[in-house]
Amino acid sequence: MVRLSESQRASRPLVLLVGPTAVGKSEIGLRLAQALETDLLTADSRQVYRGMDIATDKPTPEQRQGVPHRLIDLVDPDESFNAGQYRRLARQEIERLYGEGRLPLIVGGTGLYVRTLIHGLCDAPRADHSYRESLLQEARAKGGYFLHRELTRVDPESAVRLHPHDEVKIVRALEVYHLSGQRLSDVQRQHRLAEQEFSVLLIGLNRDRAQLYRRIDERVESMFARGVVEETERLLADGYGRELGAMKGLGYQQVAGYLAGEYDRAEALRLLKRDTRHFAKRQLTWFRKEPGLRWYELTEQDRSEDVAGRLLEMIRSFVQDLAPRRPEGLPYPSLTMEQESTA
Incomplete structure (x- = not known):
């Protein structure tokens, strides 16, 4: 004690x-x-x-x-x-x-x-909701990896750290650069001092x-x-769709694809193992x-x-x-x- x-x-x-x-x-x-x-x-x-x-x-x-x-x-x-x-x-x-x-x-x-x-908290600019919405509209028009490609162009350090599907954090990083002209990675580095x-x-x-x-x-x-498959089924049935940030997390994203008929159970298992290993690597970094x-x-x-x-x-x-x-x-x-x- x-x-x-x-x-x-x-x-x-x-x-x-x-x-x-x-x-x-x-x-x-x-x-x-x-x-x-x-x-x-x-x-x-x-x-x-x-x-x-x-x-x-x-x-x-x-x-x-x-x-x-x-x-x-x-x-x-x-x-x-x-x-x-x-x-x-x-x-x-x-x-x-x-x-x-x-x-x-x-x-x-x-x-x-x-x-x-x-x-x-970092001394970063406040949220600009209109800019966020314009980014999301552009992403829907140009495909799922558009936002991550944009982040790689303006802030490669943050792009390496963030998963291409982590839409919320990618949008925030792009927003910081758009509003302040500073890379989020630089803002965070300065703040750590x-x-x-x-x-x-x-x-x-x-x-x-x-x-x-x-x-x-x-x-x-x-x-x-x-029972992660049954848990995901229940969440989807309760109205929590695949577009939610919470449902894009490890496990739910891969199982939801299986439940939608995009691949079989064995592939869902393989994808989750692969994606979890990639996640662990990012955590260590x-x-x-x-x-x-x-x-x-x-x-x-x-x-x-x-x-x-x-x-x-x-x-x-x-x-x-x-x-x-x-x-x-x-x-x-x-x-x-x-x-x-x-x-």
Whole structure:
């Protein structure tokens, strides 16, 4: 158990456990939360959606009974949700835990959520909805890869990081360039140099690529065995169409194509394995650019309880070494609703 003293709370410690999908974050994070006697705060842009459980690998009811999981099941699949909203809700949970003398633990693989929480929101222009609509109309006329090709032309670094189907983030990157003349990748790089609100211990989990890909294949096969096809059928029947951003996520996109008769079940399985491996590669590329991240390489022989034990010692040392970063009682600035809406 780790309880924060008054001086340690003044340093605003924050522990984050990140890494690619299927690396083992959830099980190790669960054991860490149990040992720390704290809640597990999730940083996953897909687990925020209600009713999307299997393809997002959401924690089971049994796991949630053992350790409270926060920041999941926040909105319906047809509701919008962004990094600014995530940051606001995450900071509320973090402040609650500080008030209880407990150490906040963030676990997840959505790099944008992690970066926004640590560094705050970029000083980027507000949304221009008319420009967004014109981009989407042009994309419908010129084909699905038009937006990604445009982003490659003006901001190749962001284009490499974003999947061609990630329409929301691609449009935002093009919008930033259109309105400010700056590449979003440059804006984000400059922003990362700003002072952090928290004292951060950022731990990244990784595995040998062949081992990670094998675990991804096993997870995908498990999703099909546990009913991801039936889950997708239910979502479609409830009126959540394939055009929604939530339904374009891994699992639902590939299964929806199978249900539409575009290919057979075996091909859906193959596509999901392939696309998940590509996603894991993009996650690793993102986190490798995160300053101060401490990598922990996992092997086949590592048991989650042993890894959690070693990480717990790292966390205890981190907390013990903390010194107050600013006078107690001096608040950090809060986000305004206007700033949140631009994330």
